[in-house]
Amino acid sequence: MLKFFLWLRYLRKKKIVFLSIAAVALVVSLLIVVASLFTAFISVFEQSAVKAMGDVVLEPPMRFAKYPLLIERLEQIGAVEAATGVVSAQGLLHLGKGNVRAVSVRGIEPGRQAKVTGFQESLIKQSKSLGGASFEVPGFPERVGGFVSIGVMTKPDEKTDEYDFAAVEKMIGRQVVLTTGTVSKEQFRRKVIQFGIADVVFTGVYELDKSFVYLPIEELQKKLYPDEDGQMANQVQIKLANGVGTDATLAQIRGVWSDFADKQLKWSPYLINQTTIMTAKELQSRYVTELRKQMRILLFIFGVVDCSVVLLIICIFYMIVRLKQRDIAIIKSCGATSGSVCYIFVAFGFCVGIAGSFLGALFGYVVTRNINTIEECIRIVFGLKLWKSSVYMFSKIPNEVNWAWALVIVLIAIGAAVVGTLIPAIIAARTKPVEILRYE
Amino acid sequence: MYKIILSIRYLVKRRIAYFAVLAVALCVFIVVVVMTVMTGLVSDFKQKNHRFVGDCVVGTESLVGFAYYEDFVKKLEQEDIIEGVSAVIKSYALVSPFGTERNLGIEIMGIEPVRHSRATGFGQTLYHHKDDVSRAFEQTYDPNQAGCVIGIELVLSRDSEGRYGYDSDPTGLGLAISCFPLTAKGALAKVGAGLVNTKTFYYSDNSHSGLARVDGSMIYLPFEEAQILCGMDGPVKRANVIHIKFKPKVKLETGYERVASLWRSFREEKADHRHADLLEKVTVQSWGNYRRSSIAAMEKEQTMMTVMFALVGLTTVFIVFVVTYMIISHKSKDIGILKSIGVSNANVMLLFLSFAFLVGFLGSAIGTVGGWRFLVHINGIEKWLYEKFEYQPLWDREIFAIGDIPNTIDLKVLGVIILSAIGACLAGALLPCRQAAKQKPVETLQVSQL
Numbered sequence: 001m002l003k004f005f006l007w008l009r010y011l012r013k014k015k016i017v018f019l020s021i022a023a024v025a026l027v028v029s030l031l032i033v034v035a036s037l038f039t040a041f042i043s044v045f046e047q048s049a050v051k052a053m054g055d056v057v058l059e060p061p062m063r064f065a066k067y068p069l070l071i072e073r074l075e076q077i078g079a080v081e082a083a084t085g086v087v088s089a090q091g092l093l094h095l096g097k098g099n100v101r102a103v104s105v106r107g108i109e110p111g112r113q114a115k116v117t118g119f120q121e122s123l124i125k126q127s128k129s130l131g132g133a134s135f136e137v138p139g140f141p142e143r144v145g146g147f148v149s150i151g152v153m154t155k156p157d158e159k160t161d162e163y164d165f166a167a168v169e170k171m172i173g174r175q176v177v178l179t180t181g182t183v184s185k186e187q188f189r190r191k192v193i194q195f196g197i198a199d200v201v202f203t204g205v206y207e208l209d210k211s212f213v214y215l216p217i218e219e220l221q222k223k224l225y226p227d228e229d230g231q232m233a234n235q236v237q238i239k240l241a242n243g244v245g246t247d248a249t250l251a252q253i254r255g256v257w258s259d260f261a262d263k264q265l266k267w268s269p270y271l272i273n274q275t276t277i278m279t280a281k282e283l284q285s286r287y288v289t290e291l292r293k294q295m296r297i298l299l300f301i302f303g304v305v306d307c308s309v310v311l312l313i314i315c316i317f318y319m320i321v322r323l324k325q326r327d328i329a330i331i332k333s334c335g336a337t338s339g340s341v342c343y344i345f346v347a348f349g350f351c352v353g354i355a356g357s358f359l360g361a362l363f364g365y366v367v368t369r370n371i372n373t374i375e376e377c378i379r380i381v382f383g384l385k386l387w388k389s390s391v392y393m394f395s396k397i398p399n400e401v402n403w404a405w406a407l408v409i410v411l412i413a414i415g416a417a418v419v420g421t422l423i424p425a426i427i428a429a430r431t432k433p434v435e436i437l438r439y440e
Numbered sequence: 441m442y443k444i445i446l447s448i449r450y451l452v453k454r455r456i457a458y459f460a461v462l463a464v465a466l467c468v469f470i471v472v473v474v475m476t477v478m479t480g481l482v483s484d485f486k487q488k489n490h491r492f493v494g495d496c497v498v499g500t501e502s503l504v505g506f507a508y509y510e511d512f513v514k515k516l517e518q519e520d521i522i523e524g525v526s527a528v529i530k531s532y533a534l535v536s537p538f539g540t541e542r543n544l545g546i547e548i549m550g551i552e553p554v555r556h557s558r559a560t561g562f563g564q565t566l567y568h569h570k571d572d573v574s575r576a577f578e579q580t581y582d583p584n585q586a587g588c589v590i591g592i593e594l595v596l597s598r599d600s601e602g603r604y605g606y607d608s609d610p611t612g613l614g615l616a617i618s619c620f621p622l623t624a625k626g627a628l629a630k631v632g633a634g635l636v637n638t639k640t641f642y643y644s645d646n647s648h649s650g651l652a653r654v655d656g657s658m659i660y661l662p663f664e665e666a667q668i669l670c671g672m673d674g675p676v677k678r679a680n681v682i683h684i685k686f687k688p689k690v691k692l693e694t695g696y697e698r699v700a701s702l703w704r705s706f707r708e709e710k711a712d713h714r715h716a717d718l719l720e721k722v723t724v725q726s727w728g729n730y731r732r733s734s735i736a737a738m739e740k741e742q743t744m745m746t747v748m749f750a751l752v753g754l755t756t757v758f759i760v761f762v763v764t765y766m767i768i769s770h771k772s773k774d775i776g777i778l779k780s781i782g783v784s785n786a787n788v789m790l791l792f793l794s795f796a797f798l799v800g801f802l803g804s805a806i807g808t809v810g811g812w813r814f815l816v817h818i819n820g821i822e823k824w825l826y827e828k829f830e831y832q833p834l835w836d837r838e839i840f841a842i843g844d845i846p847n848t849i850d851l852k853v854l855g856v857i858i859l860s861a862i863g864a865c866l867a868g869a870l871l872p873c874r875q876a877a878k879q880k881p882v883e884t885l886q887v888s889q890l
Contacts, residue, residue: 016762023755030751090543092534092618097626100503102532102545179534179618181543190618190638211545290836297833302748305470308463308755315459315762322766386744391737 006327006344010320017352020309020316020417024356025363027306028413031299032364035405037371038295040398042288048205048393049280054084054116054237056250057283058257061274063087064267065230070260071112074236077252079244084112085233087220091180093152093213095171101152103213105180107220110134116239122203123147124165125172135216137196138173144219145198148176151210153200159379161388161395163202172197178213182224191223204396206389246279253277306416313352313420317345321428328428329436338429345428349421353414360413361406371399443787446774447794450767457799460763460865463756464803465810468861471749472811472854473818478745479853480846482738486728488650489735491561493727494524495692496699499681503531504626505672506718509679512706516684519702521695523685524558526551529666530680531619535659538614546594546657548617550666553577553589559683562660565647567592567606577662579644581612586665587644588615593656595646600826600836602843604648613643617659621671624678624715629671637669653734676715692726700724753864760796760868768792768876775876776884785877792876796869800862807861808854815847 010017064070067085074083087107094100110133114120120133135145153171156163174197181190195215203209221232240249254277261267261275281288321328328341367374372387375397379385389395451457500506509527516525529550536543553576557563563573566589579587595613596604618638621629641661649655664673672678686695707719728735768775775788822845825831835842 016765019758019762023758026751026754030748034748090534090545092532092545092620094620097504099626100532100620100622102534102547104545179620181534181536181618286836293833293836301470301474302752305467305749305752306755308466308752308759311459311463311466312755312759312762315456315759315766318456319762319766323769384740384743386740388737390733 006348010324010348016316016319020313020352020420021356021359023309023312024353024413024417025359027302027309028357028360028409029364029367031302031306031409032361032401032406033367033371034298034302035295035409036364036368036400036402037397038291038298039402039405040368040400041392041394042291042295043400044394044398045291046281046284046288048203048208049284051117051122051203051205052208053280053283055240055246056238056253056277056279058236058238058253059234059276060261061271063225063232063234064261064265065228065232066260066264067231067233067236069264070236070257073256073260074238074253077249077256079241079249079252081239081241082112082115083236083238084109084116085217085231086113086235086237087217087224087232088234089180089182089220089224091178091213093148094177094179095153096174096176102211103152103178104211105178105220106212106214107217108214109217110214113237116237119201122201124150124169124200124202126199133199135198137198140173140196143175143196144193144216146176146178146195146216147199147201147214148197149209149212150200150202151206152213156389156395159383159385161385161390165202168200172199178215180224193219193223195219204389204394206393206395209389250277250279303412309413310416310420313349313417314423317349317421317424318427321345321424321431325431325436328431329433332431333433333437341431342425342429345421345425346418349417349425350414352421353417356417357410357413361410364406365401368399368401371397442778443791443794446791447798450771450795451798451802454763454767454770456763456766457795460756460759460799461803461806463759464800464861464865465806467749467753467756468804468807468857469810469814471753471857472808472849473814474745474749475742475853475857476811476815476849477818477846478742479850480848481842482735482742483850484650484846485738486735489731490727491564492649492651492654493730494526494560494683494685495727496684496686496696496724497681497727497730498684498699498703498722498724499528499530500718500721500723502626502718502721503670503680504622504624504718505529505670505678505680506722507624507676507678507715508706508710508713508719509682510677511710512703513682515702515706516682516699519698521686521690521698523687524555524560525685526556526559526683527663527679528556528681528683529661529663529670529672531666531670533659533669534618536616536618538616544594546659548619548659548661548666548669550661550663550670552663553660556683559685561649562647565649566645567648568610568645576660577644579610579642581614581642585614586639586641586662588617588641589645589647589660590615590643591655591658592646592648593652594659595643600832610643610645615641615643615659617641617661617669619669619671621669623671624674624676624718637671639665639669641665651734678715678718696724696726750860753860756861757864757868760799760865761872763799764792764796764869765872765875767795768872772879772884775879776881779879780881780885788879789873789877792873793866793869796865796873797862800865803865804858804861808858812849815849818847819844 071083071085074080089105091103091105092100093103110119114133121127123133126133137143137145150163150168153168154163175194176197178193178195179190180193193215201209201212201214225232238253257275257277258272261272332341375387387397513525513527516522531548533546533548534543535546551562553562553573557573563570566573566576569576576589577587592604596606598604616638621637623629647655647660667673667677684699703724710716710719778788822833825833834845
């Protein structure tokens, strides 16, 4: 009770203690914001791969035929929810007068693609269509239709980093020309495809929005591989059922693929083994590792600088101890042990740590959740656009608070506050009442 | 004199002041290290962009390009401020390497290598023909075909230390390059005849500009070949961009103003010519503005980092505040005596501000020396970590096109850091100093207070 009374009294009388609480709060909030923004960025980065390719990607070293049969077999595995074949190529898209863009072309089945990747949600016009995504060009049902990523058609505004959706929608229905090709017997065979824009794709991920054009898979394989028998694909994208173990499922998928490639395609074991079967997250793992490394470095740098908070707490508590020597002497003369005097200050430091961390966590939460609004305010007030999708991939700053990191930071902050009070607490414990309380 | 003696005495005798010095040193150390690395990266990136672009650019973003570029080049060459001028074709192309099933959609740049090397740092980016740029497009594989210079990231890969596996001679890599030829009005030039132009080129050299996006997406072709591929070789020839380099003594601003005024008069001259409308879209930009979108991102990151350090640096202000406050509260008798012998309020304030200045100065000195020593060894430490633990703490050199960690301290940046640290100490000491100045000797020196 005495300790509690003294803490309250020091807090009331020594306003400088609030300074240490403020410093702890500042540091905790800063670290929580940095850790949360980084981990949210990494998580959205990984999710963007799943959004683009599904959970698992099967990519052989060369294109292969009879892919519908492979998909049928894959879907027989309980752990596979859906799968779809993709034909990919590179090309040049002529969008209008003097407007040519280098693009990545994907031949897809929109219905299946939507099941595997949630592709339909990214279509500006058809995202809520109950009939599913379709390549039918509005007003021109006889034309070959295709989807074009928003970044191919226009650039985001320099100041706001937002696309002009109204202008883009007006381009739906327009006829455009795509040039792509295949290499056969060391000869490049050029293919020209004219198609109407059926819809525009906006995923919010710059890399995906920058350069993709989607065409019906049959149309693309007919143009690219007119002499090939059977339906061709370069890649199979797979969505796994919820809660299945990745390793076991990958092994099952590899088994199905080996059997298919051996019996249906008559491929050699070498070619079969050259096939990449990986989760979309694994494909991103090198970059994720680098991002995590950068996060750790940043946290380390701020962690080192934040050691000054420990010094601040030492100074403030040292000051309190020096100013309250008479209190300490009286407590000791009443029979309190050095340990309990020490405990008063260490526990007080603990309370400062808890109060500062709580405030810091709260502030960190508010800042992280509202980081997009803050960024927008900075743009309006200072004219400085800090976040650009062309630099940081996503159109919005990922703003999920990482509570695991927040907890670690809070615990470290409390520990640091306790460490900061140790020296002053020891000095207080060593106070001799006879020296402090003597008359002269 | 007494101010210096007393402030040094307080600094040496009061051990609590050591904590303030330590806090300042810690902050200065980290800020010096981080800012040196960041400033090094940013200035290196800027230099590479400057080398890639030259000093000034006259051009248009439209792939149609603009006419009469040859006349303007001649006009520029008559100016005595100009060191080099290079007209360039820029477009997108579909590239198919022989022996693979891959197609790549990439950027092409049509250049005259000698001219381009005079206007930019292109010649220095080559590996095989660095000493004789005129032979940049010479290849030995097929004498009937033209050569091409390929961005290094497209042909070679980096090892874990960021080194490229250079070949002794360019391999016989053939590329089929296809472009959309466009008319001066921007329409497709070959409607009904295949729509695209295709030509084969052989790999003659690689270019390492140090700009990852350029090195990973650019192929350089002979100017005339690129002009034909893009349909810019009609009766009125077109180009997309003119790169300009000024003579060494010419200031960038002066040169830029001169080129802009030349361009205005040139445009007026050609106003009644055919395709004069294309000249309206042409802009004159300094190299910095031309590459603004790439450079701005790095500069913003540096600014954000500075703001974050400033926030964290607030704790140093708090520490100095607490320490000065403590010293003043313990030295009230000194203050009383000083004031009773006639020292003014301002001088008492100055005495404790000198103390804060000393804290800032000493902390900055220790932090700077520590930061400097750390930076001197930073690459060695990183190398040692990699050799011992296979751990690269900053960048995986196989992924990031960054060489050594920049470790040259920028004196301007260092000056700003030291001044900020001293300023922070003075700011932290201001309130306690004011209190000290307000103390009345009659109160502090009365017997009951002694």
